[in-house]
Amino acid sequence: MHIVITGGAGFLGARLARTLLAQGRLSLAGAPARDIARITLVDRAAPPPDLAADARIAATIGDLNAQLADDGAAFWREADAVFHLAAAVSGECEADFDLGMRSNFAATHGLLDKLRALGTRPVLVFSSSLAVFGDSPEQPLPALIDDRTLPTPQTSYGIQKFIGEQLVADYTRKGFVQGRSVRLMTVSVRPGRPNGAASGFFSGMIREPLAGLRAACPVPEETPVAIASPARTIEGIVRAAEASDADWGPRTALNLPSLATTVGEMAAALERVAGTAATALLDRTPDATIRRIVKTWPGRFDTPRARALGLAADESFDAVIRAYVRENPDAVKLVIGA
Amino acid sequence: MHIVITGGAGFLGARLARTLLAQGRLSLAGAPARDIARITLVDRAAPPPDLAADARIAATIGDLNAQLADDGAAFWREADAVFHLAAAVSGECEADFDLGMRSNFAATHGLLDKLRALGTRPVLVFSSSLAVFGDSPEQPLPALIDDRTLPTPQTSYGIQKFIGEQLVADYTRKGFVQGRSVRLMTVSVRPGRPNGAASGFFSGMIREPLAGLRAACPVPEETPVAIASPARTIEGIVRAAEASDADWGPRTALNLPSLATTVGEMAAALERVAGTAATALLDRTPDATIRRIVKTWPGRFDTPRARALGLAADESFDAVIRAYVRENPDAVKLVIGA
Structure with missing residues (x-):
């Protein structure tokens, strides 16, 4: 099995790659688990040394939109599963509208169109965010968010993630990909250096x-703040790839536990x-x-859907x-x- | 005052133009009403003869994406208000995915980017649809839809309209346009010939x-079925342009009465x-x-927001x-x- 992780050199992408390498096998959408032959990390940055040293890891370095436009790249075609984690983060998107529209809106649409054109129908896990929920004086959020709460994003990042969820839902309904969107909670404690979030x-x-x-x-x-540790966050992302359609339920994005x-x-x-x-x-x-x-x-x-999938805070x-x-x-x- | 209506030769667009011409004046976002000097109808088709004969009407014929790309067109810059009604309809979008993505998704994004680039900050009324709500076995709709019901679109048309709402909300929040999205109900009785809806x-x-x-x-x-007559539908569209920010409330799309x-x-x-x-x-x-x-x-x-704006079924x-x-x-x- 071949896996692609966009944002694969970032903190969550690298941790996901390590988790998948350690387990060696993965079940996709309820199918029997198969051995993982290769994981391609797509990122602007080079992967961390431990991953670069693993024979099962391939890395391709550059802007995601450019990589999607590269018709010579074989890994998209070979991918049984794509974990789409690449994104510009909230603070960046608020300061630079065009960056967010390019990195979140256009790249997610471009990835979906690429996979649709290939006709390979991979499992696609899209990392959305609790930032789709936004409180405002005109429309206060309820005190407790549940699986049916209406997102009213108050940031460009939140809007772009919410639009990504909608695209993933429709490309899935049309049978172009097997998509699942998970809304990540605030991940803490992230190691490494500060980012623009x-x-x-x-x-x-x-x-x-x-x-x-x-x-x-x-x-x-x-x-x-609704917190999830890196371990719980990766657990949710992997579970989204593994769950059968019946277990996963509706195409609406899943709020992960926090x-x-x-x-x-x-x-x-x-x-x-x-x-x-x-x-x-x-x-x-x-x-x-x-x-x-x-x-x-x-x-x-309150996250009953995630609970039913065996996920906990x-x-x-x-x-x-x-x-x-x-x-x-x-x-x-x-x-x-x- | 200059007004642009995309889809302006269609049934609703033409009826909106006649209504605006008849009233002669329009208040935008709570400002005092001003005389309407010109209405530009943007459409693939020529306007009906009665509109073509009115000196205040200008028509520009062709694909909306092409018209947005035409940097020589002065009417976008001059527009105090844009009513964005142009769309591929539900049945067409379900049969031809690319058509819907081009006519609804790309055109709405293109229009917003055009208006942002001009820096003119017009009032923008976007016609969304009750099709953002979709019932499915995995996620049944509640028996009564209200202003906070989570849309779970079950058609490409519904997804594209819902994405349009999100874009309008964020371009408005950023101050690029003064956007209002209204969800039209099923309009009946439409005169004229059948369409692909x-x-x-x-x-x-x-x-x-x-x-x-x-x-x-x-x-x-x-x-x-949730029905609205053509007259009630146009009333809702005009009210969306007129309402002050305070009366309009949140940037979430408004369900019109039905x-x-x-x-x-x-x-x-x-x-x-x-x-x-x-x-x-x-x-x-x-x-x-x-x-x-x-x-x-x-x-x-149940549409309390619309009621508070004086709109009725x-x-x-x-x-x-x-x-x-x-x-x-x-x-x-x-x-x-x-």
Whole structure:
């Protein structure tokens, strides 16, 4: 089996590739599991060294729109499954409208048209986002989001993701792909360097203090957030590829499970795990731009569809931080309590 | 004031133009009403003779995508308001996927990008459709659709209209246009010739018998339908242009009011107005293709947002038929009861 991951050199793409390589096999849409022969990582950036060193990994480096236009590329045709994770992130899209329309809107449409033209009907997992939900004074979100809540995106990123969901649904209904859209929750703790996502601080406020660095905490303590750890997030993405049509249900995007917490509770968890030496490194300087985006996102979800698929939220943010510490020993400088 | 109507030679576009010419003035987004100096009709077809003869009407004939690409066209720049009614219809889009993607998806995106590039920030009224709502076994629609019901389109036409709504919302939020999307209900009775809409028979089953012609009634009598007369439909479109931002409310598309009826009740109304001579002309031969599309559409709406804007549904389908007879005397051959 051949797999393509767009955004495959990014944090989630690389982690997905590692997970798939480790399990060695994958079931697609309820079919019996087959061996994974190759994973092609499509990204602007080169893959991390551990992946580049694996014989089953191929990498193709460049802009996704350009790669879709390259008729010589064989991997699209060979793909049994495509995980479409490549995207410009929320903060970038809000600052640069054209970037978002190109990287999210046009690229997702282009990918679907490419796969349709090939006629190979692969499984396509599209990573959407909780950012399709947006609170506004004219149309407040309900206190609890469920599987039938109307998305009213309040950012260009959210609109572009929601449009992607609609395209995936119709290309699936028409039989061009076997598409499933999953709405990712706020992923924390992301390792590595900050990106342009407005949600980036939800990871930075944990990751940087653990590394002994100062970090911004630019929104009020009571700000709600729907968190999923990297492990739970990848679990949801893989489950979307595996589920049979009957188990998956409607073509509407699936809200993945999340832990409902707040920025203040996250800081308290950091203090429980790493002491006041960690929380002393948090700069509570408000950032109006980030606040404006983040405050439109919902914090509490009820996700019966995901539950029925066997997906669960993280148990506590303390556990999420401890998992990060275990998985990233080189990035942690502070002494961690038992 | 200059106005552009895409699809301006079509039935609704032409009726909108006549309505605007008759009132002579228009208020845009709550501003004081101004005189209408010119209405440009953009369409593949030439406008009807009565409009072509009016000095305030300009017509530009050709494909909308081509017209958007024509940098020499001054009317886009001069437009204070654009009514975007041009579309490929439901049945066509289901039969020809590329046609729908070009005429609905690409053209709506192209129009928004054109207006954004001009920087003129016109009022833009986008005609969406009740076809954004779709019933399916995996995700049944609620019995009553309201202003917060999640659209789950089950046709390419519905998907394309729903994507158009999202684009209009974000181009509006970014300040590129002052956009308002209205979801039209099933318009009946449309005069003139049948088109490729799966909903076409909802007009044909009244119009053709009144003209002494046989007509198809291809779905079961109990099929529910949310009807609006041409007059009520144009009223909603004009109100969308006039309403102030505060009155309009959220950027989510507005469900226009509708009369909840059934195909059987429509036939009964036809018999009350025009006798058994009319209903004897109905051919009740099922059409599986039309049935498959139409049965996914909802029949009952609660529309508090529209009500708050002063918009109301037709009182009865009998009254809708009588209005058609009054407005189209030359198309009616049967003797109509008092």
